[in-house]
Amino acid sequence: MKNLEKLLKCTDINYIVGDTNKEITDITADSREVKEGSLFICLDGAHVDGHNYAASAAQKGAAAIVASREIDVPEGTTVVYVTDTRKAMEDITPFYFDYPARRMRMIAVTGTNGKTTSTHIIAHILRKEGYKVGVIGTIHWLINDEEHPIHNTTPDVITLQKILFQMAEAGVTHVSMEVSSHALSLNRVAGVEFDTAVFTNLTEDHLDYHKTMENYAAAKARLFSLVSSDEHTKPLKSGIINADDPYAHVMKEAVHGKTFCPVFTYAIDHDADLRAVNIHFSSRASVFDLKMDGVTYTVHTNLAGRFNVYNTLAAIGAALSEGVRIDHIISALAEFQACPGRFELINEGQPFGVVVDYAHTPDGLENILKTAKEITKGRILVVFGCGGDRDRKKRPIMGAIAAKYSDIAIITSDNPRSEDPNFIISEVEDGVRQEAKNHPAFHYEVIADRRQAIERAIRLAEAEDIVLIAGKGHETYQILKDKTIHFDDREEARKAIRECK
Numbered sequence: 001m002k003n004l005e006k007l008l009k010c011t012d013i014n015y016i017v018g019d020t021n022k023e024i025t026d027i028t029a030d031s032r033e034v035k036e037g038s039l040f041i042c043l044d045g046a047h048v049d050g051h052n053y054a055a056s057a058a059q060k061g062a063a064a065i066v067a068s069r070e071i072d073v074p075e076g077t078t079v080v081y082v083t084d085t086r087k088a089m090e091d092i093t094p095f096y097f098d099y100p101a102r103r104m105r106m107i108a109v110t111g112t113n114g115k116t117t118s119t120h121i122i123a124h125i126l127r128k129e130g131y132k133v134g135v136i137g138t139i140h141w142l143i144n145d146e147e148h149p150i151h152n153t154t155p156d157v158i159t160l161q162k163i164l165f166q167m168a169e170a171g172v173t174h175v176s177m178e179v180s181s182h183a184l185s186l187n188r189v190a191g192v193e194f195d196t197a198v199f200t201n202l203t204e205d206h207l208d209y210h211k212t213m214e215n216y217a218a219a220k221a222r223l224f225s226l227v228s229s230d231e232h233t234k235p236l237k238s239g240i241i242n243a244d245d246p247y248a249h250v251m252k253e254a255v256h257g258k259t260f261c262p263v264f265t266y267a268i269d270h271d272a273d274l275r276a277v278n279i280h281f282s283s284r285a286s287v288f289d290l291k292m293d294g295v296t297y298t299v300h301t302n303l304a305g306r307f308n309v310y311n312t313l314a315a316i317g318a319a320l321s322e323g324v325r326i327d328h329i330i331s332a333l334a335e336f337q338a339c340p341g342r343f344e345l346i347n348e349g350q351p352f353g354v355v356v357d358y359a360h361t362p363d364g365l366e367n368i369l370k371t372a373k374e375i376t377k378g379r380i381l382v383v384f385g386c387g388g389d390r391d392r393k394k395r396p397i398m399g400a401i402a403a404k405y406s407d408i409a410i411i412t413s414d415n416p417r418s419e420d421p422n423f424i425i426s427e428v429e430d431g432v433r434q435e436a437k438n439h440p441a442f443h444y445e446v447i448a449d450r451r452q453a454i455e456r457a458i459r460l461a462e463a464e465d466i467v468l469i470a471g472k473g474h475e476t477y478q479i480l481k482d483k484t485i486h487f488d489d490r491e492e493a494r495k496a497i498r499e500c501k
C-alpha cells in the first residue's frame, strides 16, 4: 500500500483533478481487475482504448485513474492527467513495488528460439546449487516448482512487477526469465535491470511486428543496454552471446561501453570462450566436449539435437556468470529433463518415433527436421501449420523447409486466431509446392483439422519412421476465430497411436 501523493512523485504529471491523499492498494490497467483502492491506468491498446473503461473502473472502486485525455467519470473521482500513460505506468509500477528486481539476481534470455529451454536449464542448475529460483516464460512462471499460469512469454509491466514482488517476498534469490522482442520493444521490462543477459539466436519471425530483421535485431539488442551498471550492489554482470549467430555483433555492440559487463561467447562453429566439439546425440541424449580456458570437459545431457547444444552452452555461460563451478554445472546438466513440448517423445509402444515439438519458426522447424533425420534411417513425417495473426512471411518459408527436409508433410492448422485456417494453409502450401519440385519423392497432404492431420500421419507411419508434430508443443489449447478449445498434441498423438495400431 502506498499513498497516491507519494506515488505520483516518480512520474511527470500535467494536472490532477480530485483528492490525492489516498492509499493505493493495487495497480492495474485492466478495468475487469479493479478492486476497492486500485489505481487504474488507461492504456490505448491494439484493440481498444482503456480510457473507455475509466467509468467502469471508477464504479468498481478505483481510488484514482491515470489518463492522457478527458474521461467521463463520476464526480469526485481522482483523475491524474499525464501526457503518456504507458510512461506513467513504467515509472509508477516498479516504484510502487519497491523495485523487486533489485533484490534478486536477474538473468534474462532473449533470441528467436531457445529462450524457454535455456531459462529452464539455467534454473535447474541454480536450484541444484541450493538457490531459490524464479522462472518467467512462455509455459508458466515458477517459484522453484510452484507453478502459476501466464499469458505472455514476457508479461506486461504491471503483471511482471507483481510477479517479481511475489518472488522477492518468497525469498527467491535468482530469476531466470525469457525476454521477448515484443517485451523489449514495448518496454515491458521497465524498472528491471539485468545481471546476466543471454542472446541465443536471431532468425525469421515476428516480422509482422518488427517489419525488418534489423529492427528485430535492434529490439533484441536493447536487452544488453538494460544490464545493470551498478557494480557495487550487484557485482558480477555478463553478456553471454552466441558467436555463431550472424547477429552476434549487434548484441556485442550494445554491451560495448558497459565497463562492468564483460562479454562471454559460446559457439560450435567459431572460436569462443565456451565451445562445443565432438557432438553426438540420439533421440534422448547428447554428449559433447566443452572447451573452456584451454581445458576440455565432457558434457552429457538428456536433450536431443545440435540446437540444444547451443541452449546448453548458453545455460553454462549464464551459470558460470552467476558464479557456479563448472563441475557442479556439468553434473546438474546430466540430470536436466527436457521442457514439456520440446522434442517430447510420445511412446505408446508403437514401432516408430513420435515427437511433439514447439518449432513454430523456420529455423526451429529446420532444426528439428534435421535432428530427426540424424537419429533415424526411416522416413520423416511432419504435421504442422502456422499461427494466425502472426508473421505471414514465415509461412511459405516453413512450407519449403518441410518439403526439403521431410518425406511426408501433412499441412494443418496451428492457432488460426482471427484468420481463415484455409488461407493460412494456402500460404504455407505455396512454399511447399515450390520446393517440392526439387524433391520428387516428397509427398504432402492438406488436412485443416489438426486432430485428423495427426491421425493421418500416425496411420501413414511405418517402423523406424519419425512423426514430428510441430508448432504447439506444450500448448493445451487451440485458438480459433470465435473460441479457444482444449487441444493437446500429446494427448491427440497418444489417442491416434492407440486407435490406429
Ligand SMILES: CC(=O)N[C@H]1[C@@H](OP(=O)(O)OP(=O)(O)OC[C@H]2O[C@@H](n3ccc(=O)[nH]c3=O)[C@H](O)[C@@H]2O)O[C@H](CO)[C@@H](O)[C@@H]1O[C@H](C)C(=O)N[C@@H](C)C(=O)N[C@H](CCC(=O)O)C(=O)O
Pocket (backbone or CB within 6 Å): 029, 030, 031, 032, 042, 043, 044, 045, 046, 047, 048, 049, 050, 053, 151, 152, 153, 154, 155, 156, 180, 181, 182, 183
Ligand atoms: C500486441 C500485443 O503485444 N498486445 C498485448 C496488449 O494487448 P492490446 O494492446 O491488444 O490490449 P487491448 O485489448 O487493446 O486493451 C487495451 C487496454 O484496455 C484494457 N481493457 C480492455 C478491456 C476491458 O474490458 N477493460 C480494460 O481495461 C486492457 O487491459 C488494456 O490495458 O496488452 C495485453 C495485456 O498486457 C497483452 O496480453 C497483449 O499481448 C497479446 C495477447 C499478444 O498476443 N502478444 C504477442 C504478440 C506477444 O506479446 N508475444 C510476445 C512474444 C512471444 C515470442 O517470443 O515469440 C510475448 O512476450 O508473449
Ligand SMILES: Nc1ncnc2c1ncn2[C@@H]1O[C@H](COP(=O)(O)OP(=O)(O)OP(=O)(O)O)[C@@H](O)[C@H]1O
Pocket (backbone or CB within 6 Å): 111, 112, 113, 114, 115, 116, 117, 118, 138, 153, 178, 200, 201, 307, 308, 310, 311, 341, 342, 343, 357, 358, 359, 360, 363, 364, 365, 367, 368, 473
Ligand atoms: N537454440 C535453438 N536454435 C534453433 N531452434 C531452437 C533452439 N532451441 C529450440 N529450438 C526450436 O524452437 C522451439 C521452441 O524452443 P523454445 O521454447 O526453447 O524457444 P523460445 O525462444 O522460448 O520460443 P518462444 O518465442 O515461443 O518463447 C523448440 O521446440 C525447437 O524446435
Ligand SMILES: N[C@H](CCC[C@H](N)C(=O)O)C(=O)O
Pocket (backbone or CB within 6 Å): 153, 360, 386, 387, 388, 390, 414, 415, 471, 472, 475
Ligand atoms: N510466442 C510465439 C508462439 C507461437 C506458437 C504457435 N503455436 C502460434 O500460435 O503461432 C508467438 O506468440 O508468436
Ligand SMILES: [Mg+2]
Pocket (backbone or CB within 6 Å): 115, 116, 117, 137, 138, 139, 153, 178
Ligand atoms: Mg519461450
